[in-house]
Amino acid sequence: MAILRLALIVVAAWTFSALAGSHAFAAPNRISLADALQALARRGHLSILFRPETVSGITAEQPGKSVSPEAGLEAMLRGTGLRAKRIAPRSFVIERVEQGKAESIGHASTIEVERAVYPSPPSSIVVTALRRPTLLLDTPVSMVVLGGDEWRRFAGRTNADVVKLAPSLAISSPGSGLDRMSLRGVFSAGEPSVGLYYGNVPVLGPSGSSSDPGLMTPNLLLVDVERIEVLRGPQGTLYGAGSLAGTMRVLFRQPELDANSGSVDASVSLVEGGGTGFDASTVVNMVVAPDSAALRAVAYRRREAGFVDNVPLRKSDIGTRDDVGARLSLMWEPEVDWFLSLEGAYQETDFDDFGSSSGDLGTYRTGREVRLPFSSRFWMVSGIVRGALGRADMELSASRYRWVPRRSLDFTRVLEDLRGDQHACAGYFGRLPEIGCSTGELADFGNYLDSVTPAVLDQPLRVTGTSAELRVSGSGKLDWTTGLFFNRRIDSGESSAHRVDGEGMIDGETPAQSLRRFSGALRQFAAFGDLTWHVTDLLDITAGGRYFRYRRYASGESLWRNPATELYGSDAPVSYGYSTRGTAGRIRLDFHPGADWLIYGEVAQGFRPGGVNIIPGLPSEAAVYRGDRIVSRELGSRLSLARDAVQISGALFRQTWSDMEVSAITNNGAFAIISNLGNARIDGFELGLDARAGEHFEARVQTTYLDARLTSNQLSEIAQATGRRGDRLPYVAPLIVSSVLTGRWNLDESMRLTVGLYGHYTGRHYSRSDRGDIRAMRLGGGGSIDLRASLELAGQSLSVGVSNLTGSHERVWAADTVFAPRTVTRIQPRTVSVGLSSRF
Numbered sequence: 001m002a003i004l005r006l007a008l009i010v011v012a013a014w015t016f017s018a019l020a021g022s023h024a025f026a027a028p029n030r031i032s033l034a035d036a037l038q039a040l041a042r043r044g045h046l047s048i049l050f051r052p053e054t055v056s057g058i059t060a061e062q063p064g065k066s067v068s069p070e071a072g073l074e075a076m077l078r079g080t081g082l083r084a085k086r087i088a089p090r091s092f093v094i095e096r097v098e099q100g101k102a103e104s105i106g107h108a109s110t111i112e113v114e115r116a117v118y119p120s121p122p123s124s125i126v127v128t129a130l131r132r133p134t135l136l137l138d139t140p141v142s143m144v145v146l147g148g149d150e151w152r153r154f155a156g157r158t159n160a161d162v163v164k165l166a167p168s169l170a171i172s173s174p175g176s177g178l179d180r181m182s183l184r185g186v187f188s189a190g191e192p193s194v195g196l197y198y199g200n201v202p203v204l205g206p207s208g209s210s211s212d213p214g215l216m217t218p219n220l221l222l223v224d225v226e227r228i229e230v231l232r233g234p235q236g237t238l239y240g241a242g243s244l245a246g247t248m249r250v251l252f253r254q255p256e257l258d259a260n261s262g263s264v265d266a267s268v269s270l271v272e273g274g275g276t277g278f279d280a281s282t283v284v285n286m287v288v289a290p291d292s293a294a295l296r297a298v299a300y301r302r303r304e305a306g307f308v309d310n311v312p313l314r315k316s317d318i319g320t321r322d323d324v325g326a327r328l329s330l331m332w333e334p335e336v337d338w339f340l341s342l343e344g345a346y347q348e349t350d351f352d353d354f355g356s357s358s359g360d361l362g363t364y365r366t367g368r369e370v371r372l373p374f375s376s377r378f379w380m381v382s383g384i385v386r387g388a389l390g391r392a393d394m395e396l397s398a399s400r401y402r403w404v405p406r407r408s409l410d411f412t413r414v415l416e417d418l419r420g421d422q423h424a425c426a427g428y429f430g431r432l433p434e435i436g437c438s439t440g441e442l443a444d445f446g447n448y449l450d451s452v453t454p455a456v457l458d459q460p461l462r463v464t465g466t467s468a469e470l471r472v473s474g475s476g477k478l479d480w481t482t483g484l485f486f487n488r489r490i491d492s493g494e495s496s497a498h499r500v501d502g503e504g505m506i507d508g509e510t511p512a513q514s515l516r517r518f519s520g521a522l523r524q525f526a527a528f529g530d531l532t533w534h535v536t537d538l539l540d541i542t543a544g545g546r547y548f549r550y551r552r553y554a555s556g557e558s559l560w561r562n563p564a565t566e567l568y569g570s571d572a573p574v575s576y577g578y579s580t581r582g583t584a585g586r587i588r589l590d591f592h593p594g595a596d597w598l599i600y601g602e603v604a605q606g607f608r609p610g611g612v613n614i615i616p617g618l619p620s621e622a623a624v625y626r627g628d629r630i631v632s633r634e635l636g637s638r639l640s641l642a643r644d645a646v647q648i649s650g651a652l653f654r655q656t657w658s659d660m661e662v663s664a665i666t667n668n669g670a671f672a673i674i675s676n677l678g679n680a681r682i683d684g685f686e687l688g689l690d691a692r693a694g695e696h697f698e699a700r701v702q703t704t705y706l707d708a709r710l711t712s713n714q715l716s717e718i719a720q721a722t723g724r725r726g727d728r729l730p731y732v733a734p735l736i737v738s739s740v741l742t743g744r745w746n747l748d749e750s751m752r753l754t755v756g757l758y759g760h761y762t763g764r765h766y767s768r769s770d771r772g773d774i775r776a777m778r779l780g781g782g783g784s785i786d787l788r789a790s791l792e793l794a795g796q797s798l799s800v801g802v803s804n805l806t807g808s809h810e811r812v813w814a815a816d817t818v819f820a821p822r823t824v825t826r827i828q829p830r831t832v833s834v835g836l837s838s839r840f
Helices: 002-020 033-044 069-077 148-154 159-165 412-416 422-428 439-452
Strands: 030-032 047-049 059-061 082-088 091-096 143-147 169-175 178-183 194-198 201-203 225-232 246-252 261-271 276-289 293-304 308-310 315-318 321-335 338-351 374-389 392-410 455-474 478-499 514-534 539-560 574-594 597-608 628-641 646-658 661-666 672-676 680-693 697-710 735-746 751-762 782-793 796-803 811-815 823-826 831-839
Touching: 030 033, 033 047, 033 059, 033 069, 059 069, 069 082, 143 148, 143 159, 148 159, 148 225, 148 751, 148 782, 159 169, 159 178, 159 735, 159 751, 169 392, 169 811, 178 194, 201 374, 201 392, 201 455, 412 439, 412 455, 422 439, 439 478
Parallel strands: 047 091, 194 246
Antiparallel strands: 030 059, 082 091, 143 225, 169 178, 194 201, 225 246, 261 276, 261 831, 276 293, 293 321, 308 315, 321 338, 338 374, 374 392, 392 455, 455 478, 478 514, 514 539, 539 574, 574 597, 597 628, 628 646, 646 680, 661 672, 680 697, 697 735, 735 751, 751 782, 782 796, 796 831, 811 823
């Protein structure tokens, strides 16, 4: 509430200053172009973005007051060698045009809707992290931005590839198709702590049997990407629930209205000691009506080769992943200030098995006696209407996605650990736990366990999400954004235990040992606002708030009770509901000591919905878990030196995390639940450096340091909890570094050679808070180097890449739990790839 009160003070102060000030547009006949653009933006309530170096030394005449702002902008830029690229209905970015076209600029419109001829320096990159266009150098958010060209040179395809270029972002993969994302050390179960957006579509996984939507993330292949933005720190005001620790936004390329074009890319790869993979994609851009409507279609197919051998099942190169998918988008601009965008996507993903190894069998060998395949089908449709309403921009978006994954979990250890357990034995014989079993009955129970192991859990799941958002924004002395958001998510699924055959697959001739069904729904509504008051040329004050309300419902029943893991009498249907409302806010001060320097300080809140555990026999007081919160205090800066040759960014932060949603195992070891256990504090800093040396070399280094510790004991009467105050949080690396060194050489007028060297290092960390626990496993403590080289000639290119050049065996995930005993996932071995591409 204190943050919201500060927000009201900011609004009141701005209102008073606006009433006392004058809105007249007055300037001498000949003034600097920078001053003229700023005056025109104020008068016309436009957003005009430019770097001082771009307009330095250029003057312009002031158009008459009767001239429209758009006409005045065109007149100012005529003959300057610059143009205004429209990036939103009332937003423009000023950029240079090709020298050969500069002479004719006076005879053509300087307001163009096309891409820049030359790559922009980092400071000139336009981002939309604040839900409105801003230059990266002027954006007071700790973030990593990956441009589409950089992403293509890196040969990135998956969310896991983003991790290599964006420290602070981490992904853990405890099984085939399971990907939990975290940022700034906020690693936990429950609702996702990182918001994932494909365009304007927020996506997340089903709750599943463990009420853990964050365990699985829809993983579209990132083909034909315009930009990837990784926003670090709570984004609760503008992005709401699910952005507790930050947000990752994937912005795909949109149809181009001015020309037909296309591309074809194909590559093959060979994993050392593993299988062979391939990657093929095609993109077609077709103009339907010149400068008015266009279509863009993308199709792809990819195989990521496996490299782990299963010793008892005599299977080689398991862990192969296959993807096939397509996207289709339509853009229509009936008028300059309005456009409609429609997009659809579909993808099939299949894993033949979980590509992990056993900690005691060797680097890339597993002793697992079961196979854990994964398959999924993903559909997504979305629509956006954007336009100008007087002096404001309006955007209305709606989306719907459906994800149908089917996952497998190893159930063998769960059953084996029940051998000799009196309570489990009593359940097997249909008695209450306190009655127990005789010696003979325990032997019979052991024989039963022998007959049903090895075993897997087969879990077909479904989730459907529908979202809608209305957002209105404006620029001037006050930049403002306000809107409404609605989301409804419905999921369902079932979990059945099966014995496997000699091949490690489900034995179709043996009936299921148990069957549980569950379903749930989450409905959210929110209203939000964000205001930036430009107090002076040096100081901005921003305040924002979000009011949210959500309701959660879940139900489940055991159709066939598992006699070993589910207590006698626990098969009755259960259902629970949970609802809450609240607010989240932020306030920020931005100080601009110079045109190339930004310093900001911010206090921001993030939140995440609570939920419901649907577990047989679970006490009712443990069924509902509350939402958790983070309060972040951050001091950051962005600085450009030597005429954009050097870019430095940094952030120092402390995050206070309360009522943590964490994963816990019930005391009998059979079920995973979510519970509120403890509080934590995360201190850290992020540092980024971009530098260009002459015309040929460019370097980027990103570093993240984290000190994430519990500030209270994790105590529970119904689940296993070992964390104590002062312990480090599990799966949080204290140091992460990524680096990129790129060299470019023009061999002749039409041939270019590009070579990139990519490094990534992760510090040592552990799978449990208590490092003295015998089950705590080490991760990290190493890194990898990737090499990419491409030769481009007249729209054609040949590329060669070597991933994991040094042959690192770094552990990227490890655990010792009943569902994953002594399990280790390692970085892919050295992989060589060769690719060809053609653009037309």
